[in-house]
Amino acid sequence: MSLVKFRKSPLENLLAPDFLDFNANSLLNDRVWLKKMNEPALNIKEKKDEFEIELAAPGFSKKDFEVTIDNGCLNISAKKEISKEEKEEDYTRKEFSYNAFERSLQLPENVADEKIKAKYDNGILKFSLAKKEESKKMKPKVIEIS
Template sequence: MSLVNRNTENPWRFFNNAMNPFEFDRDLMNWNSSLGGQMWKPSVDVKETENNLIIKADLPGMTKDQIQIEVDNGQLIISGERSSEKKEDNEKFHRVERSYGSFTRSFAVPEGCTAESINAHFDNGVLELTLPKLQKSKSQKVCIQ
């Protein structure tokens, strides 16, 4: 077995991956895990309709009290922490794939959208946020009197 020091494998890895956020996230998660930290990123779908922006996040095993949602400086921030299950000393795990720990996801909010106008619904481990889009004013004719 050969050991490879990831830091010398490609010293420009993080710089090069800045252009590809998916690779950067993967390397960042590997780097964090190698330090013993836990980080996970819940899966999210973002859909746009004529009047709304809809965000659905998979947060299995969490309760609504473990999730924080805030709007700050034009960003919608979803954060929380999923605790790991208590492990007994006599248990022998053959595979552990579920991630635990804290997470943060952020998204740009439509112009004019406020925290009060966002509708949040949490059911069966799925958080659904509906953000209304600002309606652009349609052109109107002005009559001369």
């Protein structure tokens, strides 16, 4: 079972031969496209005993993240607000920024929820998702007919 379903990129629609009316402004106003632009990059590796996920989220700190598992879904969200105010005699300067994202990944059934580990280091949020031990297949039982 795959970890993430493949989804067509919005850019692929631009390359289709029947797409003739391209307008860059309409692309920038498309909510789906804007949401995708704000999603951090994600790498997923499947190994023998685990899945490894790396999510690029530079500029955040550990406390900015919220990670939950709900109905077989790994939900990752982060938000960060920064505000700075400078007051002088003849002016006031106030700056602020806000950055947030959400990502959700449907986990395969063979992931052991209780063994998921996460670590944030140098702008990369890394997950280790241990696989459940496969249940041994029992040999079929032969029932004699009397």
